[in-house]
Amino acid sequence: MARQSDPLPKKNPPEASEAPRVRTRDIFRIYAQEVRKHWVLFALVFLGALGAQIAGIVSPLYMKTLFNDVAAGSRTPESFHGLIALVAVIAALSVFGWIAQRVQTYSIIHLESRGMADLSASAFDYLIGHSYQFFVSHFGGTLTRRVSKFAGAFETLMDNVMLAFFPTAVFAIGAVWVLFLRNQVLGIALAAWIVCFIAFQIYVARLRRPLRVARSEADSKMVGTLADAISNQNTIALFSGNEHEGGIFRGVIELWRKATMRSWGADEMIWSIQGILIVGINIGLLYGAVVYWERGLITIGDFVLIQSYLIGLFGQLTGISMQLRRFHDAFADAVEMMEIIQLPHEVRDVPGAPALRIGAGAIAFRNVDFWFSKERPVLAHFDLSIKGGEKLALVGPSGAGKTTITKLLLRLYDIKGGAIEIDGQDIAKVAQNSLRDAIAFVPQEPILFHRSLMENIRYGRRGATDEEVIEAAKKAHCHEFIEQLPERYGTFVGERGVKLSGGERQRVAIARAILKDAPILVLDEATSSLDSESEALIQDALRTLMEGKTVIVIAHRLSTIMKMDRIIVVEHGTIAAQGTHEELLAANGLYHKLWSIQAGGFRD
Ligand SMILES: Nc1ncnc2c1ncn2[C@@H]1O[C@H](COP(=O)(O)OP(=O)(O)OP(=O)(O)O)[C@@H](O)[C@H]1O
Numbered sequence: 382m383a384r385q386s387d388p389l390p391k392k393n394p395p396e397a398s399e400a401p402r403v404r405t406r407d408i409f410r411i412y413a414q415e416v417r418k419h420w421v422l423f424a425l426v427f428l429g430a431l432g433a434q435i436a437g438i439v440s441p442l443y444m445k446t447l448f449n450d451v452a453a454g455s456r457t458p459e460s461f462h463g464l465i466a467l468v469a470v471i472a473a474l475s476v477f478g479w480i481a482q483r484v485q486t487y488s489i490i491h492l493e494s495r496g497m498a499d500l501s502a503s504a505f506d507y508l509i510g511h512s513y514q515f516f517v518s519h520f521g522g523t524l525t526r527r528v529s530k531f532a533g534a535f536e537t538l539m540d541n542v543m544l545a546f547f548p549t550a551v552f553a554i555g556a557v558w559v560l561f562l563r564n565q566v567l568g569i570a571l572a573a574w575i576v577c578f579i580a581f582q583i584y585v586a587r588l589r590r591p592l593r594v595a596r597s598e599a600d601s602k603m604v605g606t607l608a609d610a611i612s613n614q615n616t617i618a619l620f621s622g623n624e625h626e627g628g629i630f631r632g633v634i635e636l637w638r639k640a641t642m643r644s645w646g647a648d649e650m651i652w653s654i655q656g657i658l659i660v661g662i663n664i665g666l667l668y669g670a671v672v673y674w675e676r677g678l679i680t681i682g683d684f685v686l687i688q689s690y691l692i693g694l695f696g697q698l699t700g701i702s703m704q705l706r707r708f709h710d711a712f713a714d715a716v717e718m719m720e721i722i723q724l725p726h727e728v729r730d731v732p733g734a735p736a737l738r739i740g741a742g743a744i745a746f747r748n749v750d751f752w753f754s755k756e757r758p759v760l761a762h763f764d765l766s767i768k769g770g771e772k773l774a775l776v777g778p779s780g781a782g783k784t785t786i787t788k789l790l791l792r793l794y795d796i797k798g799g800a801i802e803i804d805g806q807d808i809a810k811v812a813q814n815s816l817r818d819a820i821a822f823v824p825q826e827p828i829l830f831h832r833s834l835m836e837n838i839r840y841g842r843r844g845a846t847d848e849e850v851i852e853a854a855k856k857a858h859c860h861e862f863i864e865q866l867p868e869r870y871g872t873f874v875g876e877r878g879v880k881l882s883g884g885e886r887q888r889v890a891i892a893r894a895i896l897k898d899a900p901i902l903v904l905d906e907a908t909s910s911l912d913s914e915s916e917a918l919i920q921d922a923l924r925t926l927m928e929g930k931t932v933i934v935i936a937h938r939l940s941t942i943m944k945m946d947r948i949i950v951v952e953h954g955t956i957a958a959q960g961t962h963e964e965l966l967a968a969n970g971l972y973h974k975l976w977s978i979q980a981g982g983f984r985d
């Protein structure tokens with residue numbers, strides 16, 4: 382395989398900036414580790430392949446003797462018995478070859494299926510450990526495909542190496558060797574030809590690889606576009622975007638078609654040249670054989686021997702050139718997943734990070750800087766101290782950075798400067814799981830698993846009993862609507878929870894938080910999709926839930942936060958004002974303005 386040194390072509394901007402360069406040997410290393418785990422199976426595949434090829438090399442030798450004996454033409458009972466004995470040996474060799482091949486294929490089935498399962502599982506584990514930001518910047522559809530292709534590539538590479546390359550190599554070496562013993566010139570000719578053939582393969586592999594990678598990327602892009610369109614089907618329909626989307630998709634398909642054409646075109650050219658090489662050696666050896674036969678140096682049996690080897694060899698080599706195409710495809714597939722595997726997890730635990738020890742649940746943002754892009758900081762020198770048990774509200778214009786503040790607290794992103802502490806412990810230095818276990822978070826737009834409602838709510842505390850789940854659902858006022866569903870708690874909610882209304886989804890998310898019962902509670906617009914009546918009911922439940930906890934509530938509807946201990950007005954990532962509802966009203970600033978607009982709205 383050619384050394385890979387050419388940089389990978391650029392792709393979608395967010396991915397291109399992160400994607401590390403994948404080297405051939407990294408992929409082999411991962412696959413080799415996998416093979417090492419199942420070394421007994423691998424050894425069986427190896428021995429099976431070796432046995433089958435040895436049978437294929439030795440058998441023509443007996444064929445040769447058989448033909449020579451037949452040509453000698455003495456029809457005596459002794460020579461007849463001799464011929465029958467030769468047929469018996471050839472039969473025994475065939476049976477041996479057949480058994481060896483079964484050992485080879487049966488073992489490879491086990492090896493590949495186990496390897497693929499392991500690789501899929503570890504690709505999943507690594508992928509899912511990437512940060513929130515990583516998933517925001519990658520197409521879901523593309524990622525799904527990368528994981529499945531990664532395991533698929535292992536199968537193809539194993540098939541190639543163990544069912545094609547290795548057996549062909551054994552057969553070629555055996556054939557050259559036997560031929561050389563018979564006639565040195567013919568043996569050397571065949572060896573020289575094989576060397577040329579391999580050199581040609583290595584040379585074109587280098588040319589072919591970038592084309593393959595480009596095609597695989599075009600392929601992923603096509604899937605990504607398709608997945609994006611499918612998840613936005615509603616928007617497409619509402620804005621009559623069918624034709625527009627069709628146009629975009631056709632554009633991507635066209636790029637894919639061109640990449641495919643280029644790649645297949647190169648293959649076709651390579652095959653044409655290979656065809657000429659094969660015809661050349663075939664005719665060359667036939668010619669040589671005739672010349673040597675004429676001089677009495679080789680026999681009829683040798684003709685049979687040479688032809689058997691050539692037929693066997695060409696069959697295998699043609700197979701190989703087909704396999705090589707799949708080999709490169711598989712390689713390009715593996716590269717895409719390897720880019721993700723080599724990309725370090727963005728948010729990591731420091732080695733030996735202790736668990737967060739939670740006491741009163743005091744939170745402190747100290748001089749925190751954070752940005753998604755440097756030109757546009759979200760938080761600059763942000764300071765905020767929240768006492769244990771305090772109930773704090775964040776208000777402010779859309780895009781001010783409220784959600785980001787809470788996501789930083791959960792360490793979904795790492796901050797760029799300063800520190801965030803919980804009970805005096807830097808959250809960057811404690812185990813992430815312990816941090817997130819300590820915080821119940823109800824997001825602005827909850828997304829659910831396509832699982833039953835029971836399982837979705839139970840996600841808040843996976844050890845909870847059915848009774849506990851139902852209890853939490855009652856408190857979050859989910860129980861009412863769940864009881865009316867045909868399958869009740871067994872109802873599946875559709876991908877991302879699309880079969881529920883926005884308010885129902887919010888209530889499920891609240892039920893999760895109630896069940897989790899963590900010492901810190903963060904509600905990001907948790908009741909924004911509810912009607913006033915359900916909101917009033919849930920506010921009640923939330924008040925009970927908040928007791929004894931540190932709470933951060935983000936709300937646009939100011940009426941819901943009037944009773945909080947302190948209200949922080951966030952504007953452009955800084956604290957514009959803070960105080961109680963009354964204090965802020967009296968200060969006559971942004972809060973007063975927002976309140977007047979909303980109160981005015983209520984009065985009309
Ligand atoms: N993953 C992201 N990548 C890049 N920019 C982001 C990302 N998430 C948020 N932003 C930007 O950061 C800023 C703050 O966003 P944030 O979600 O914190 O606002 P918010 O105050 O919660 O607004 P809203 O009231 O509308 O929910 C916005 O300008 C937003 O565009």
Ligand SMILES: [Mg+2]
Pocket residue numbers: 783784785825905
């Ligand atoms: Mg927000």
